[in-house]
Amino acid sequence: MEMRAVYAQCLAELMEKDRHVCVLDADLAKASGTRPLYEKFPNQMFDCGVAEQDMASIAAGLSSYGFKPWIESFTPFATRRICDQIAISICYAKRNVKIVGTDPGIAAELNGGTHMSMEDIGVLRSIPGIVIFEPADPVQLRAAMPVLNDYDGAVYVRLFRKELPAVFSEDYQFDLFRADVLKEGKDLSVFATGFQLKDALEAADILAADGIDAEVINIHTIKPIDRETVIASARKTGAVLTVENHNVIGGLHSAVLEALAREKIPACAVGVQDRFGEVGMLPYLRKAIGLTVENIVSTAKEAVSLK
Amino acid sequence: MDRNLKEISRDIRCDTLKCIGHLGVGHIGGCLSVVEVLTVLYFEAMNIDPADPKKCGRDRFICSKGHAGPAVYAALANRGYFDKSELLTLNQGGTNLPSHCDMNRTVGIDMTTGSLGQGFSCAVGVALGSKLEDDGATIYTLIGDGESQEGQIWEAAMFAAAKKLDNLIAFTDYNKLQIDNTVEKVNDIAPLAEKWAAFGWNVIDVEDGNDVEQVSAAVEHAKLGIGSGKPTMVILNTLKGCGVPWIVDLGPGNHNCNISEEQADAAIAELRKEA
Numbered sequence: 001m002e003m004r005a006v007y008a009q010c011l012a013e014l015m016e017k018d019r020h021v022c023v024l025d026a027d028l029a030k031a032s033g034t035r036p037l038y039e040k041f042p043n044q045m046f047d048c049g050v051a052e053q054d055m056a057s058i059a060a061g062l063s064s065y066g067f068k069p070w071i072e073s074f075t076p077f078a079t080r081r082i083c084d085q086i087a088i089s090i091c092y093a094k095r096n097v098k099i100v101g102t103d104p105g106i107a108a109e110l111n112g113g114t115h116m117s118m119e120d121i122g123v124l125r126s127i128p129g130i131v132i133f134e135p136a137d138p139v140q141l142r143a144a145m146p147v148l149n150d151y152d153g154a155v156y157v158r159l160f161r162k163e164l165p166a167v168f169s170e171d172y173q174f175d176l177f178r179a180d181v182l183k184e185g186k187d188l189s190v191f192a193t194g195f196q197l198k199d200a201l202e203a204a205d206i207l208a209a210d211g212i213d214a215e216v217i218n219i220h221t222i223k224p225i226d227r228e229t230v231i232a233s234a235r236k237t238g239a240v241l242t243v244e245n246h247n248v249i250g251g252l253h254s255a256v257l258e259a260l261a262r263e264k265i266p267a268c269a270v271g272v273q274d275r276f277g278e279v280g281m282l283p284y285l286r287k288a289i290g291l292t293v294e295n296i297v298s299t300a301k302e303a304v305s306l307k
Numbered sequence: 308m309d310r311n312l313k314e315i316s317r318d319i320r321c322d323t324l325k326c327i328g329h330l331g332v333g334h335i336g337g338c339l340s341v342v343e344v345l346t347v348l349y350f351e352a353m354n355i356d357p358a359d360p361k362k363c364g365r366d367r368f369i370c371s372k373g374h375a376g377p378a379v380y381a382a383l384a385n386r387g388y389f390d391k392s393e394l395l396t397l398n399q400g401g402t403n404l405p406s407h408c409d410m411n412r413t414v415g416i417d418m419t420t421g422s423l424g425q426g427f428s429c430a431v432g433v434a435l436g437s438k439l440e441d442d443g444a445t446i447y448t449l450i451g452d453g454e455s456q457e458g459q460i461w462e463a464a465m466f467a468a469a470k471k472l473d474n475l476i477a478f479t480d481y482n483k484l485q486i487d488n489t490v491e492k493v494n495d496i497a498p499l500a501e502k503w504a505a506f507g508w509n510v511i512d513v514e515d516g517n518d519v520e521q522v523s524a525a526v527e528h529a530k531l532g533i534g535s536g537k538p539t540m541v542i543l544n545t546l547k548g549c550g551v552p553w554i555v556d557l558g559p560g561n562h563n564c565n566i567s568e569e570q571a572d573a574a575i576a577e578l579r580k581e582a
Binding site for chain 1: 409410411418419421424425426431432433434436437440459462463465466470
């Protein structure tokens with residue numbers, strides 16, 4: 001099942017239960033998978049047209065009237081384009097708005113560099129109070145949606161739109177502010193987010209065959225990061241690797257290193273090495289940008305060698 | 308005896324001068340130009356209750372030109388939302404009265420504004436919320452003429468007309484000046500009435516936006532637009548710095564300027580004498 005289908009289904013369930021839950025689009029409802037909801041919820045779905053700034057501030061206004069708006073667009077337009085509206089209309093004003101950016105990083109594929117946001121987490125992470133969440137699979141997304149809706153404040157959801165394999169089992173218990181340890185290990189801590197979690201788990205299997213026992217932890221909430229889990233794991237293993245579909249500046253790598261600033265533990269990064277994106281399909285882009293299982297394995301070995 | 312609108316606007320103007328003068332610096336010009344519309348809204352037009360500032364279904368005022376905060380605070384204090392003595396805390400560390408409006412700090416403020424253009428979209432969102440709740444509230448908002456250069460204003464203008472938000476009554480403080488020069492010389496917004504009409508709004512042009520009777524009549528007229536299927540823009544032709552000749556004479560320099568307590572007191576004395 002596509003991630004956007006899970007997302008839209010969850011939104012429909014939330015809107016069914018509460019008429020104050022509403023969704024605002026900037027002409028990308030079709031891409032977000034929410035277009036069919038317009039018929040069923042005509043008083044809860046609003047298309048602002050290609051006007052993301054207006055969409056963000058309208059949502060802030062609706063929130064002050066007791067509504068629980070979700071706004072959505074492609075990742076670059078839901079973040080860097082409306083950074084000030086998110087900072088002032090939503091976060092500074094303490095409004096309850098959920099911001100959904102779809103097609104993060106290389107997932108933008110054929111839309112190419114203009115639509116390929118490598119910096120969205122970095123752009124938003126320095127805004128006080130915002131929560132930043134990136135689901136790794138459909139199970140986690142489904143578990144998270146009602147929790148995000150109930151959270152009274154600004155949340156940025158970094159949503160991969162297309163099909164993703166399940167990583168978590170159906171009995172998964174989601175805690176917005178707790179990282180998930182998927183595999184315990186003693187030689188290296190691998191912190192991964194989004195669709196890169198699956199790659200990290202695959203890499204851990206390969207590393208095991210080479211005698212490296214990696215711990216794999218999913219950081220689904222990059223802000224506020226679960227410092228306790230990050231620090232405890234890094235102290236235990238003595239080496240760190242971060243894996244993300246985002247610039248290594250400002251994203252997960254930065255967040256983990258900030259948590260570990262006093263720990264004197266070597267850390268390496270698999271992520272976008274401070275460059276823009278380009279057009280192409282995922283297999284090409286993974287290689288071009290360096291987001292491959294092979295790169296995770298070799299960088300993990302490098303991190304262990306630094307111990 | 309109850310004060311009439313003219314007397315109230317004089318009091319709000321004096322209190323605005325008093326609090327900015329106490330601090331020594333502030334957005335004087337654009338505060339003094341909007342005193343009359345604030346008077347009409349808070350003392351005549353709006354369904355509000357200072358004893359119950361969050362009353363359900365109340366009318367709302369969103370000051371999108373958030374730098375007019377001090378004038379709004381003077382209006383709120385005169386209307387009884389808080390004691391006038393609090394006005395002297397304007398912009399002091401820890402105050403509840405920051406230079407730009409903050410809904411989380413100030414009793415009676417319905418939206419946080421200051422990043423130009425955004426408050427107008429927020430007001431549109433509030434108007435949409437009121438329509439969805441069907442609570443009969445009227446949503447008032449005030450934008451600046453310089454602010455009207457922001458693209459977001461026109462995004463919101465389109466949306467409000469497209470969604471038929473006729474419960475939204477907006478004002479433009481058309482004082483023709485901005486920080487760098489006259490609006491005309493910087494990046495002209497004329498013809499303003501034609502622009503709003505073209506965007507699908509009812510438009511009311513007020514010849515003297517600093518004549519409280521003209522503003523009062525215009526707001527009454529604007530209320531007739533509720534039910535028309537169109538939002539309404541009231542263009543207030545105003546004087547930046549209105550009421551204090553030497554501030555008016557500063558021209559664009561009065562957007563944010565120094566004023567000593569003595570200068571403020573002298574201006575207040577002059578206004579009281581005229582009365």
